Amino acid sequence: GFACGEFTPCESGVEGLFLCGNLAGAKDIPESAIEGAHAAGLAASLMASGAAESFPEGPTPADWREEEPKIGVLLCECDGYNSSRADFNALKEKIASLAGVSFVETIAHACSRAGMSEARGVFAGKEPNRLILASCSERIVADMYNHMFKSMGVHEEVLGFADLRAAVMANTDDTPLSTVAAAVKSSALKGFAVQVSEVADKSVLVIGGGISGMSAALRLSSLGHPVHLVEKEKALGGLAASSRYTLGGGEPAKLAAELAAKVESNPAITLYLGARVLQAKGRVGAFKTAINAGESAVEISHGAVVLATGARENLPKIHGLGENGRVITQKQAEALLAEGKFDGKKVVMLQCAASRSQDAGSLPYCSRVCCTHALKNSLKILESAPDAEVTVLYRDLRAYGDYELAYLKARKAGVLFTAFDPENAPSVKAGSESVEVSFSEPSFGAAVYLSPDYLILSVGMAPDAEEALRLASLYGAEVDDNGFYREKNKKPATADLSVPGVYVAGTGHAPKHIGEALSQAGAAAARLSALLSSGVLRAPKNLSAVDKRLCSRCGLCVEACPYGAREIDEAGKAAVVDPILCKACGACVTVCPNKAASQYG
The missing domain is CATH 3.50.50.60 (FAD/NAD(P)-binding domain)
Known part of the structure; x- marks a missing residue:
């Protein structure tokens, strides 16, 4: 009663209609999560030729950590709903008198495109270092405004929200003011680091030329990523190339041959047969991997890696x-x-x-x-x-x-x-x-x-446990006691490994059927593409920092950091933080004996 094909998971047969989870067949949570990501990747491939929504570039934020709060407040009239239930003139006057408030403006409808454009113009013109949007519930407006401000290059923590609509519905004179005042106070107190972004290499290294590796490579190429596919054997196909039929009547060897033909003819995929990964260094967005291709060594620059080394x-x-x-x-x-x-x-x-x-x-x-x-x-x-x-x-x-x-x-x-x-x-x-x-x-x-x-x-x-351990060690990932790559999370993130930018697909992760391997390959490609598709990696809103005046280069913070985000810069005579890897967990702050480590956000 389910419409998806054995070798085409999540595909309904109707263009643009994708099925996942139990709608596509009875399954557990991990398989449902994988299919959800795979279906998203299929949809993204279908829409890859369309132009994504974009906003004009806004002001690049300065280092506002040391500045006094300069808070702007936008009051949404909600097409008259809010303004008819509260005296906006009196409300604006009272908000303007709050400490740290630089200006108060009104907009007609914050949820509309015109309202968003107006908010963007006010921010660009008055240049506050914090902005409060007092409109509807944060659940309604947050995603839209966060997306717009991110596109403008503005730090996430600049923007705050107040639920003005719920406040005016309370039918008390002081509720709207107290709601906005609380948001203003919170905005004034919280700190934030400079928004850091780096150019990311959009190309991807796929290790393993079985059906999972080939499928991941093809999906990534359809999403606009140059792919380097490394296979240790002289031919593509992996275990499926010697498989004859499935329970559903499919022909795995034929599938492997068809995928191989597509890979070999795809101009976005560089294929290395009879090759082996030798060394790897770097991190998400900026990996460098050395391989032996024939009699020569080749260094590949790439932003992420998919481990699809299979099993036997x-x-x-x-x-x-x-x-x-x-x-x-x-x-x-x-x-x-x-x-x-x-x-x-x-x-x-x-x-x-x-x-x-x-x-x-x-x-x-x-x-x-x-x-x-x-x-x-x-x-x-x-x-x-x-x-x-x-x-x-x-x-x-x-x-x-x-x-x-x-x-x-x-x-x-x-x-x-x-x-x-x-x-x-x-x-x-x-x-x-x-x-x-x-x-x-x-x-x-x-x-x-x-x-x-x-x-x-x-x-x-059985996996090639020795090779899996070697590759995992090169990229900082882990294998389990049986030699399979260990996923980041056993339920929602089984295509992700513990290291950002490193993903897994196929039986190198665990024994699975062909359809499951193909779904995981698609999920790995989709999740990877969501990370690298813009070509830019932005640091999280909360970061740790180092006061170089207090740092003694003891190295305790480097040892304590579970994400490898810190190292000692001998030339600069202090510890330095990689903002892309930092998760602001606070481990460095707790171990620093000189209080040189701190956090913002």
């Missing part, structure tokens, strides 16, 4: 795998079935093979895709040989979301599903050409012995 099929040395031709993995069975070379009529599939275990050579986690691969191959076996006997031995069958329908279909088709306790797991005896599987049948407790034509092991997906 785990190949444990168990049950005769690799020695007995009748013991194979789900991926190997898929290849035999696709080529018409699968000659088994009695088949046993063993789930969680060398997975969810602390044994040597096993994966301690669930790869979440193995159960659906078993369903896919079970149905394919019965499709080619309806009289075949397929037994699936499972610990937990995790056909989550809409994959539950495939489980029901497999049961109706005759697949026998038998659960086992991990403490009493099936036993396998594999000879050179034969295999025997024994297990306890839970319904009557007796042992069952089977001699299948094939024992198909559902093995998990």
Whole structure:
């Protein structure tokens, strides 16, 4: 009942209409958040050719930290609603007498384009260092005015708000004045740093040329970003290039080939095959990465990076795998079935093979895709040989979301599903050409012995943990205990890593289905583009600062900063703050023994 395609997540088939979350299929919060970002990226790509709304440049703010407050107040008449319920002349006179107030003006309708233009003109003409907009609720006007002032290059903290509409509705004479007076007092007391902005490199480095990396590269190029795509192998495609079919009937190898052709023909994408990242330095907006491309080294300047290094099929040395031709993995069975070379009529599939275990050579986690691969191959076996006997031995069958329908279909088709306790797991005896599987049948407790034509092991997906750790270390990111890249937040930000400007896509983050990998690639591209699309990075409104007269260069603040925003400038003989990385957490202020560290905002 859902309209999105298997390889086109969030796309409804109708141009300009995108679906995400549970509307596109049953899913959990992280997948819904990823699809939301991916859908936003699709919409942005569609609208990329349109002109974005812009405002004329306004005054560039000076360093107002040391200046006395010069506060301007704009009273919105709200097309007569506010002005009919309060005496605006008397109100203006009383507000003008407040400490720090430089002027008071009225505008007819602050929410309208004309009203915004009028407010912009007043600010530019009278040049206050703070401005209070007394109009409707901040929820209604804040986004519009913050956007306008940001476009003018004005510090965010210059602008304050007062809910004049709610005040006049109170029907008391003093409420409008006290509401505006409170906003004026707050504006006078708060401090703020100089608004700092830096030119950001809009180009992006994508590491990994599988379907996630290629999809991210193509989406980024459609959003106006030059892309450098680095792949360690001699060809694009990754794991999908050797995958034959999906549960929904898709052809991953064909998808990989189509994406590769688009990448290779895209003038905005510079492709490096057989290349490896050697060194990296810098931060968001200004990374420099050295790679070896053939026999030469190349340094790439870029503003952000997407890690899409993928994962591989785990190949444990168990049950005769690799020695007995009748013991194979789900991926190997898929290849035999696709080529018409699968000659088994009695088949046993063993789930969680060398997975969810602390044994040597096993994966301690669930790869979440193995159960659906078993369903896919079970149905394919019965499709080619309806009289075949397929037994699936499972610990937990995790056909989550809409994959539950495939489980029901497999049961109706005759697949026998038998659960086992991990403490009493099936036993396998594999000879050179034969295999025997024994297990306890839970319904009557007796042992069952089977001699299948094939024992198909559902093995998990494993990252290249050593390479993932190396790359993560180069960019200051983290990997988890299993070697997957660790996301910034497990719910709303699974495409972001902990370092600004570093993103992840695909199975290098965690095992996932193709559609999920493509969604995450789109989400990474969308979130990255939202950061770099303007070509300018602006510092946050709150920043830490250094009083060079008091700084002893002890380095305690550098060690304490969790964001890497501080370093010692030996030439300047003081600590310095990177305003783009600083989050004003206050750690530097707490450890500075000389009170040289301070915060504004």
